[in-house]
Amino acid sequence: AQSVAQPEDQVNVAEGNPLTVKCTYSVSGNPYLFWYVQYPNRGLQFLLKYITGDNLVKGSYGFEAEFNKSQTSFHLKKPSALVSDSALYFCAVRGVSGGYNKLIFGAGTRLAVHP
């Protein structure tokens, strides 16, 4: 069965410092991986996805993610954090049984960027 793990409930970063939000996955076959962001009292917004090709994927708002097949990881990164990046971040993997677009989400990681 497909699954996603986000090992950190919260990540604290000072503004201007690089940030990493971790994600590991378990899936049979080639993974389709996603990152979404949720601002307070809002729905989830798509950030980026890995389907195939270059292991470094660039997305919205200066975020990028690195796919590592040997470590089954898909960590979200940003070179220089902004206070406005503070939000809840979800990693997701596409499920492949019964409906290809069923995404399986991790529990989420709250990112707090301090001035």
Next chain:
Amino acid sequence: IAGITQAPTSQILAAGRRMTLRCTQDMRHNAMYWYRQDLGLGLRLIHYSNTAGTTGKGEVPDGYSVSRANTDDFPLTLASAVPSQTSVYFCASSDSASEGNTGELFFGEGSRLTVL
């Protein structure tokens, strides 16, 4: 540009009452989904619909029902609400569910439901 509209945005409900959460999309997406979001559990899929006229069960379907009479609307019904159904509910849509589609979901703003 609306995308996905959910209603109500917030509701307090007595246990045992029937409740329908409404979801409408204007993107002509074939696939639609209902998720619930609970602290520490992330988002869990309740029901989905790959196309109008068809529905399927997700991870946590018990106590919920859906219908998909047309492309745009995908209501979620709680026939007899229980306190464990207190949650934030998100409707989402995507292009057709197929091997060639990568599956980006578009989400509504959520419906916060409290069952007392």
